[in-house]
Amino acid sequence: MHHATPTHGTPATGENPQWWQDTQDIPTIVRAIYECISGPAGAPRDWARFRYLQHPDARSLRTVVDPDGSTHAVVFDVDSYIADVTPYFAATGFFEVEIDQRVERFGQIAHVWSRYEARESLETPVIKRGANSIQLCFEHGRWWVFSTVWDNEREGVAFDLW
Numbered sequence: 604m605h606h607a608t609p610t611h612g613t614p615a616t617g618e619n620p621q622w623w624q625d626t627q628d629i630p631t632i633v634r635a636i637y638e639c640i641s642g643p644a645g646a647p648r649d650w651a652r653f654r655y656l657q658h659p660d661a662r663s664l665r666t667v668v669d670p671d672g673s674t675h676a677v678v679f680d681v682d683s684y685i686a687d688v689t690p691y692f693a694a695t696g697f698f699e700v701e702i703d704q705r706v707e708r709f710g711q712i713a714h715v716w717s718r719y720e721a722r723e724s725l726e727t728p729v730i731k732r733g734a735n736s737i738q739l740c741f742e743h744g745r746w747w748v749f750s751t752v753w754d755n756e757r758e759g760v761a762f763d764l765w
Contacts, residue, residue: 622655626745629706632656633717633737636748640688641698643724648692650685657681658740658747666754696723702732705765713739713746718762732756 625635639653663679679687691697703718715737720729733755739746756762 619652619655622652623745625652625656626747629708629713629715629739629746630704632739632746632748633701633704633715636737636751637699637701637719640692641700642692642696644696645693648685648689653685654681656748658749661748662750664750664752666752668757696727698722698725700725711741713741715739716764732762734762 622635625631635652635656639649639656642648659681661681663681663684665677665679666674667677668674677687699719699721701717702720703716705716707714715735717735717737719733719735721731721733722729733753736750736752737748738750740749741747754760
């Protein structure tokens with residue numbers, strides 16, 4: 604995966620200006636992530652934009668609950684995440700919407716707690732709630748997603764950090 608390196612706070616030649624704007628502040632980059640993965644069943648997701656938001660070495664971690672109630676982590680790089688979710692998105696509508704956010708920033712790094720609800724369409728009931736823990740770094744004049752870790756609420760696990 605190749606990313607052009609912008610200079611002096613402007614998009615590099617050939618970069619999509621809207622994607623560049625997505626990376627200029629933390630709430631906007633988080634909203635863009637949700638936009639990339641959300642859509643009706645069978646609708647193509649904007650994976651080019653999604654890749655642009657992610658650092659080339661970014662990782663994602665999904666918490667999986669096994670039938671016996673134990674949990675394990677599944678870790679992805681950007682392309683393996685896309686490969687993993689594409690069949691699901693082809694068969695099922697998925698709209699993940701942020702319902703709350705808390706940002707903690709120190710220098711060039713930031714952590715975002717992003718609480719979400721997911722639905723199969725914007726008009727259907729919520730199928731799950733959870734939280735994304737997103738780590739970002741500001742370099743080359745823009746924010747990059749370095750890590751996204753998430754878990755869903757379930758019996759015995761409710762988001763209560765604030």
